[in-house]
Amino acid sequence: MPIDRSVVRARIENAAEYVGPLWPLNTFNAANPLQGFEDQPFDRAVQKAGQLFGGRGYPGPQVFRQAWENGEIDADVLTRHLAEHGITERPEVLLGRMDADAAGHDATPADQPLDRVLTKWLSAFLDQGQAAWPMPNREDGFYAAWRTVAPYDGEIPGVDRPSDLPDTLVEAFEAVLESYPEARWEPIFVHHLTALPGWTGFIKWRSRRADTAWQEAHPITLTQYLAVRLTLADRMGSAIAPDRTEDLPTNGTDRPALPRIWLRAWEESYRTRLLDDLRQAPSSAPETDRPDAQLVFCIDTRSEVIRRHIEQQGPYETHGYAGFFGVPMQHQAYGTGERVKSCPPIVDPKHRVVERPVESHRAQADRYDWWAQLERAGTTLLATLKKNIAAAFGFVEGSGGFFGAAMAARTLLPSGLFRLAERLDERLPGPEAFCAPTVDRAPAIDADTEDGLPVGISNEAKVLYAEAAFRLMGWTDTFAPIVVFTGHGSQTPNNPYKASLDCGACAGNPGGPNARVLAAICNEDAVRAALRERGIDIPEDTVFLAGQHNTTTDEITLFVDDDNPPVAPKALGRLRRDLQSAQADAATERVRTLNTTVDEGRPAAAVRETERRAADWAETRPEWGLAGNAAFIVGPRELTRGLDLEGRCFLHSYDWTADEDGTALETIMTGPLVVGEWINTQYYFSTVDNAAYGSGSKVTQNVVGKLGVVQGNGGDLMSGLPLQSLKADDERVCHRPLRLLALIQAPTDRVEAILDRHAALAHLFDHEWMHLTVMDPAQDPAFVRYRPGGGWRPQPAAKASTATEVRASAGAP
Amino acid sequence: MSDDTTPKDTRHSLHPLKKIEIIVRGEKEPFVKDLLDDSTVSGYTIHHNVTGRGEHGFHEGRLLFNDRDGLVMFFAVGQQEAIQTIVDGLTPLFEKSSGVMFVSDTHVVRLDKFLQEE
Numbered sequence: 001m002p003i004d005r006s007v008v009r010a011r012i013e014n015a016a017e018y019v020g021p022l023w024p025l026n027t028f029n030a031a032n033p034l035q036g037f038e039d040q041p042f043d044r045a046v047q048k049a050g051q052l053f054g055g056r057g058y059p060g061p062q063v064f065r066q067a068w069e070n071g072e073i074d075a076d077v078l079t080r081h082l083a084e085h086g087i088t089e090r091p092e093v094l095l096g097r098m099d100a101d102a103a104g105h106d107a108t109p110a111d112q113p114l115d116r117v118l119t120k121w122l123s124a125f126l127d128q129g130q131a132a133w134p135m136p137n138r139e140d141g142f143y144a145a146w147r148t149v150a151p152y153d154g155e156i157p158g159v160d161r162p163s164d165l166p167d168t169l170v171e172a173f174e175a176v177l178e179s180y181p182e183a184r185w186e187p188i189f190v191h192h193l194t195a196l197p198g199w200t201g202f203i204k205w206r207s208r209r210a211d212t213a214w215q216e217a218h219p220i221t222l223t224q225y226l227a228v229r230l231t232l233a234d235r236m237g238s239a240i241a242p243d244r245t246e247d248l249p250t251n252g253t254d255r256p257a258l259p260r261i262w263l264r265a266w267e268e269s270y271r272t273r274l275l276d277d278l279r280q281a282p283s284s285a286p287e288t289d290r291p292d293a294q295l296v297f298c299i300d301t302r303s304e305v306i307r308r309h310i311e312q313q314g315p316y317e318t319h320g321y322a323g324f325f326g327v328p329m330q331h332q333a334y335g336t337g338e339r340v341k342s343c344p345p346i347v348d349p350k351h352r353v354v355e356r357p358v359e360s361h362r363a364q365a366d367r368y369d370w371w372a373q374l375e376r377a378g379t380t381l382l383a384t385l386k387k388n389i390a391a392a393f394g395f396v397e398g399s400g401g402f403f404g405a406a407m408a409a410r411t412l413l414p415s416g417l418f419r420l421a422e423r424l425d426e427r428l429p430g431p432e433a434f435c436a437p438t439v440d441r442a443p444a445i446d447a448d449t450e451d452g453l454p455v456g457i458s459n460e461a462k463v464l465y466a467e468a469a470f471r472l473m474g475w476t477d478t479f480a481p482i483v484v485f486t487g488h489g490s491q492t493p494n495n496p497y498k499a500s501l502d503c504g505a506c507a508g509n510p511g512g513p514n515a516r517v518l519a520a521i522c523n524e525d526a527v528r529a530a531l532r533e534r535g536i537d538i539p540e541d542t543v544f545l546a547g548q549h550n551t552t553t554d555e556i557t558l559f560v561d562d563d564n565p566p567v568a569p570k571a572l573g574r575l576r577r578d579l580q581s582a583q584a585d586a587a588t589e590r591v592r593t594l595n596t597t598v599d600e601g602r603p604a605a606a607v608r609e610t611e612r613r614a615a616d617w618a619e620t621r622p623e624w625g626l627a628g629n630a631a632f633i634v635g636p637r638e639l640t641r642g643l644d645l646e647g648r649c650f651l652h653s654y655d656w657t658a659d660e661d662g663t664a665l666e667t668i669m670t671g672p673l674v675v676g677e678w679i680n681t682q683y684y685f686s687t688v689d690n691a692a693y694g695s696g697s698k699v700t701q702n703v704v705g706k707l708g709v710v711q712g713n714g715g716d717l718m719s720g721l722p723l724q725s726l727k728a729d730d731e732r733v734c735h736r737p738l739r740l741l742a743l744i745q746a747p748t749d750r751v752e753a754i755l756d757r758h759a760a761l762a763h764l765f766d767h768e769w770m771h772l773t774v775m776d777p778a779q780d781p782a783f784v785r786y787r788p789g790g791g792w793r794p795q796p797a798a799k800a801s802t803a804t805e806v807r808a809s810a811g812a813p
Numbered sequence: 814m815s816d817d818t819t820p821k822d823t824r825h826s827l828h829p830l831k832k833i834e835i836i837v838r839g840e841k842e843p844f845v846k847d848l849l850d851d852s853t854v855s856g857y858t859i860h861h862n863v864t865g866r867g868e869h870g871f872h873e874g875r876l877l878f879n880d881r882d883g884l885v886m887f888f889a890v891g892q893q894e895a896i897q898t899i900v901d902g903l904t905p906l907f908e909k910s911s912g913v914m915f916v917s918d919t920h921v922v923r924l925d926k927f928l929q930e931e
Contacts (some may be wrong), residue, residue: 004901004902005851006848006851006852006898006899006901006902007901007902007905009844009847009848009902010844010848010902010903010904010905010906011905013841013844013906013910014905014906014908014909014910017909017910186905208840208843322878326877326878344878346878346879346880346881347878347879347880348880468877666873666876667876667877667878670873670876670878670879671876671877671878671879672878674879756870756871757871757873758871758872758873759867759869759870759871759872760872762870763869763870
């Protein structure tokens with residue numbers, strides 16, 4: 001039966017909606033694993049996803065019990081929510097019932113020979129440089145390459161030569177689908193795509209958005225995947241079509257489930273407390289007219305902790321802005337040909353920024369080059385010796401002692417290694433000490449327009465990015481003598497999930513390069529003149545610096561040329577000292593949550609502990625990342641200054657009085673807030689069902705093909721976050737799975753107008769993928785909550801507030 | 814003095830063809846592009862960041878920090894059979910995804926530009 005190729009493709013496109021894209025490890029991007037369900041209400045979506053992936057959609061009873069026992073769920077609120085559904089039993093009884101309901105949920109899936117064979121070939125085909133002996137014929141595409149090697153796979157019955165298998169994709173589909181009407185195709189495709197959601201998610205990412213060199217060299221699509229899978233299923237006697245009962249998920253019932261009620265009560269408890277805290281925030285009047293320095297941090301929840309401690313050091317002001325600093329760029333570090341995207345997943349890079357040595361530091365660059373070349377030669381030699389069959393045995397014999405000693409040092413003396421690395425860095429500074437980003441557009445003759453991306457940034461774009469930064473933050477006057485744009489990155493060796501700890505707004509890379517670019521732009525006279533014409537008057541004596549916040553140790557490095565400092569050395573020295581003090585305070589606060597035995601009274605010990613984690617190759621939890629994230633606050637810092645938000649809030653600076661047409665708010669709500677929702681849903685689902693939506697324990701993970709991890713020696717590619725990033729131990733979670741609360745200080749009608757213009761954004765609130773509360777400066781009570789489907793509900797103050805006592809710290813309760 | 818140029822020399826004949834206009838969410842752009850690439854239409858035009866109201870509400874166009882959410886509009890002109898293939902490929906898509914397509918009669922002057930070489 002001839003089939004229409006375009007119809008098959010359309011059916012596959014529809015079926016693929018159920019699979020969320022999965023980014024490779026090196027550009028790990030937080031994304032909602034249920035992204036394909038976001039056009040449906042949350043409760044229905046998790047039910048449907050549960051049918052397809054077998055994953056839980058709400059926190060388990062153990063998580064609720066922990067929250068209940070720690071007082072995170074208000075008894076009054078819970079009782080009211082339960083009563084609305086006619087439930088009157090005591091919470092403890094209900095927890096017991098949820099325990100009983102959950103029993104048997106975590107059944108281990110049966111071994112599927114089809115999955116086993118397919119994942120073997122997927123990992124061989126998709127390998128991105130890990131295999132010493134790559135799969136042949138990959139340039140022909142997945143189906144053709146697999147067809148030529150399938151006869152050698154003993155697990156595939158009845159295939160002696162490639163011609164035993166269909167020649168083309170269309171023939172492959174025809175052979176399998178001929179006995180099914182078109183109406184059955186989509187459920188068949190959904191069944192086979194969701195059988196391995198990790199691998200199919202990765203293929204979806206690679207074939208649709210990525211345009212990577214790997215995809216160009218070794219093309220693969222979901223159509224090819226399905227052609228191979230259906231052919232294999234046919235040959236191996238596996239079911240082609242799912243049982244009728246497993247057809248496309250139905251709408252299910254709307255029976256109120258206990259976990260759903262508990263989750264809402266927990267979310268309301270958190271919201272009420274946060275709003276009460278904001279109502280009673282300590283006086284935030286600035287102590288001076290002009291602060292000594294202003295530091296701009298990423299909106300990342302980890303910035304809240306360090307910002308709070310910096311502000312406590314003296315006349316400092318901090319702001320929050322998306323960590324790519326509004327510069328949509330691709331970055332090429334010095335000494336590498338690798339170009340990495342350095343902007344959020346929903347933004348395409350528009351410029352390439354290349355790090356090049358500055359002439360005055362040529363000697364430093366030459367010295368660095370010499371050592372780097374030596375290191376590269378050594379690495380190449382080592383790789384050759386390890387992989388060469390003849391040399392490998394002798395190499396192990398000869399070098400075992402050295403590597404054994406190195407291993408022992410890494411294992412037993414990680415802190416010593418950290419200090420050694422610091423000293424080496426002082427002796428041989430890295431490229432950030434002698435390079436500058438190519439901010440200026442190169443002359444046309446040198447312009448590198450490969451990939452269509454120009455090197456450098458045009459003057460118009462520079463002004464646009466600088467103005468956007470200040471307008472979005474609502475910061476158009478009062479500039480300190482020093483303004484620091486501070487990106488962030490983590491420090492963690494031997495960690496496939498490093499990208500998940502780096503800046504999400506920079507596509508899982510450290511944000512320092514973007515900070516340097518915006519600082520360089522803002523220091524240009526022409527840019528300042530243009531800004532002045534637009535009403536942003538930056539004083540002549542203001543100097544913009546760039547820095548990077550090490551989120552593992554809380555150290556803040558300023559990218560300053562100390563031989564020729566752009567600001568007075570005394571002021572710079574004071575700032576550095578205060579940043580060090582803030583580091584000690586922040587590290588002390590965070591270390592309490594990390595299951596350590598460090599003496600809490602000694603900040604130096606806390607810093608040392610974080611440094612050990614930053615250097616220890618056996619450390620599974622270098623830091624908590626964004627665990628705990630629960631709210632996204634859009635408003636001026638005065639709203640939250642002085643409050644301990646426990647590192648649980650994204651903070652985006654915004655001033656509603658400086659944004660009459662709502663453009664800035666629209667940009668924040670359609671950009672950073674959406675990315676916040678992606679991060680939040682990833683943490684949520686990774687926590688509520690780590691087996692289905694997370695990636696299990698790091699201890700038993702293996703990296704495959706330099707692109708993802710599997711548990712043990714094979715199976716599906718794991719998506720989401722590892723257990724150690726979410727749970728304090730086997731029993732207790734650190735990340736409290738709550739849907740993101742967007743809290744915006746602006747007139748309600750302005751927010752409403754934005755929702756009216758952006759159906760996709762409004763759906764996220766209407767379908768309760770996140771919640772929205774507006775702090776309307778013109779209304780009393782000031783807080784109004786958005787009702788899914790439209791309309792607003794006043795949010796009065798709670799009877800008993802917890803706001804007066806600033807809680808001590810975040811972390812695992 | 815008589816004019817040698819007759820009206821016949823300046824008038825061009827028009828050839829009937831079909832035109833398809835497609836509006837989909839930005840994330841469906843690769844799918845529609847592949848469909849058009851695989852069809853026998855000789856080319857197509859894409860408008861990014863299209864603004865408008867549909868069944869699911871309003872979709873604003875260009876955004877500063879989001880290149881994903883907008884709508885994309887395609888249009889292509891070709892012979893009846895070529896346009897039908899595109900319609901066949903899009904019909905199942907619109908069962909699940911939001912989007913619209915319009916097919917209408919149109920005329921072109923340079924017919925050879927719209928016929929793909931075999």
